[in-house]
Amino acid sequence: MSADDGRAEACVERRSEALRRAADRLVRRRLPPAAPDGSTPLWSASFFGLDRVPRFCAADESTRAAVLDDCATALLAEAWRIEHCGIDYCGRMTRVGESDDERRLFALIGADEALHASLLARWIASRAPQPDPFSRFIAGLAEAGAPQPLAFLLQVVLEGFGIVHFGSLATSCRDAGLAATFRRIARDEALHHAGGLATFSPDRLNEADRRFLEDAAYSFLQMIRCGPQGVIAALDRHIGLGDGNDSANVFAALDAEAASADKLARLRRLMAQPGMAWLLDRLDASGAFTACPAGDCAQVYADTR
Numbered sequence: 001m002s003a004d005d006g007r008a009e010a011c012v013e014r015r016s017e018a019l020r021r022a023a024d025r026l027v028r029r030r031l032p033p034a035a036p037d038g039s040t041p042l043w044s045a046s047f048f049g050l051d052r053v054p055r056f057c058a059a060d061e062s063t064r065a066a067v068l069d070d071c072a073t074a075l076l077a078e079a080w081r082i083e084h085c086g087i088d089y090c091g092r093m094t095r096v097g098e099s100d101d102e103r104r105l106f107a108l109i110g111a112d113e114a115l116h117a118s119l120l121a122r123w124i125a126s127r128a129p130q131p132d133p134f135s136r137f138i139a140g141l142a143e144a145g146a147p148q149p150l151a152f153l154l155q156v157v158l159e160g161f162g163i164v165h166f167g168s169l170a171t172s173c174r175d176a177g178l179a180a181t182f183r184r185i186a187r188d189e190a191l192h193h194a195g196g197l198a199t200f201s202p203d204r205l206n207e208a209d210r211r212f213l214e215d216a217a218y219s220f221l222q223m224i225r226c227g228p229q230g231v232i233a234a235l236d237r238h239i240g241l242g243d244g245n246d247s248a249n250v251f252a253a254l255d256a257e258a259a260s261a262d263k264l265a266r267l268r269r270l271m272a273q274p275g276m277a278w279l280l281d282r283l284d285a286s287g288a289f290t291a292c293p294a295g296d297c298a299q300v301y302a303d304t305r
């Protein structure tokens with residue numbers, strides 16, 4: 001590296017550090033600093049259903065701790081990345097909103113998402129999350145979709161889903177500060193969901209929007225249908241799964257089909273908005289709301305391994 005390159009790099013680093021500190025000052029103005037209380041693991045084995053998996057129970061303590069740490073990291077990283085998608089989506093909507101009220105609504109929601117990402121960052125700072133397939137998918141939607149389909153998918157459906165999802169992460173979390181953070185996020189997501197209901201109008205969907213919505217909703221549901229792939233990946237990394245039948249047994253022990261069926265039913269209720277029966281009919285016809293049996297979940301894992 002030349003001396004000029006070194007100076008330019010140092011300049012970029014100084015600027016990004018200054019930006020981070022300026023953003024952190026704004027976060028501290030809105031909320032007192034909170035730090036991890038050192039609880040490990042953040043969620044128990046029973047939260048993930050791992051207490052029912054013989055392979056996990058038979059492993060030594062440090063291996064079990066490593067699996068639980070991976071599962072927690074995956075949950076936190078996914079939440080953090082989705083908040084960043086929310087910042088990008090709201091930034092775009094703040095520019096293209098049709099009225100002062102619409103632009104103000106999205107600027108306020110975007111500020112909440114930035115606060116959520118900052119709060120979660122305190123628990124993932126040292127874990128350097130890689131983008132997972134779900135957050136890559138949501139980021140792609142937020143970039144490519146038109147305003148009305150995105151108001152439906154991201155705000156009405158995903159933020160509506162987040163109310164229960166973040167609420168259950170809060171209830172079971174062993175770290176008091178992180179539990180309070182998830183409670184705060186769940187409360188805000190309820191308001192964002194209400195903002196989505198105000199923004200979305202099915203009469204404004206054109207044919208291209210409907211096609212986009214159907215494809216995107218189908219792909220979204222596919223990811224829910226095939227069970228807790230991240231939990232299986234963590235087990236595989238630290239303990240191993242054996243052959244295809246063994247991983248199907250693990251999905252069965254996790255009760256993956258029932259858990260996915262419960263989530264799919266919740267998503268179906270969120271999608272059942274006035275004027276959206278056409279979407280439910282099409283998704284029902286393609287089996288998108290039917291949870292995969294354990295053998296199919298194992299096949300999906302084997303295919304993407």
Ligand SMILES: [Fe+2]
Pocket residue numbers: 083086112113116185188189
């Ligand atoms: Fe959020």
Ligand SMILES: [Fe+2]
Pocket residue numbers: 086113159188189192
């Ligand atoms: Fe939100």
